[in-house]
Amino acid sequence: MSQNPTYNDWSANEIELEAFDQVLNTWLNDLEVRAIILMILSSENIEQKVINEVKSSILKNDGELEDAKLAIHNNRFHVKASNKMKSVNWSDHIDDFEENVFQESSGPKIDFLELLWSGSQVIDLN
Structure with a gap:
């Protein structure tokens, strides 16, 4: 895939995830293999692991879990x-202020995610 011009502007990590996604989707088309994979993944409590990793990543980047x-x-x-x-105080005429500034980001598309995620579609992390 890294030699394919379609993926020229993709990072190595994005290509690796896409390759994994394609292989897993191929396996998921086989009903017997699909049942085994879903059984294994469902026993792993993936949802809680994802939530914990997201919280950890936010905190590692000095983020706030509030809201x-x-x-x-x-x-x-x-x-x-x-x-x-x-804020940085540049003069006596402007008061200091402190504020939470929000940022949003999203990960790569995971075609089989809907098969694994059975919980809420929006989770409060605080």
Whole structure:
């Protein structure tokens, strides 16, 4: 895939995830293999592991869990979290202020995500 011009602007990580997704989707088309894979993955409590990883990632990046959200939409994970920003006081006429500034990001498309995720489509992380 890394030699395919279709993926020229993709990172190595994105190509690896896409390759994994394609192989797994091929396996999921075989009903017997699909049942085994889903049984294994469902026993792993994937949803809680994802939630824990998202929280950990936010905290590692000095983010705030207050009002943070994880959403699943169109087979992608979408995360909305904030960082506390503090103004720089340039003069005696402008007061300092501190505010949470939100940012949103989403991960790569995971075609089989809807098969694994049975819980809420929007999760509060605080």
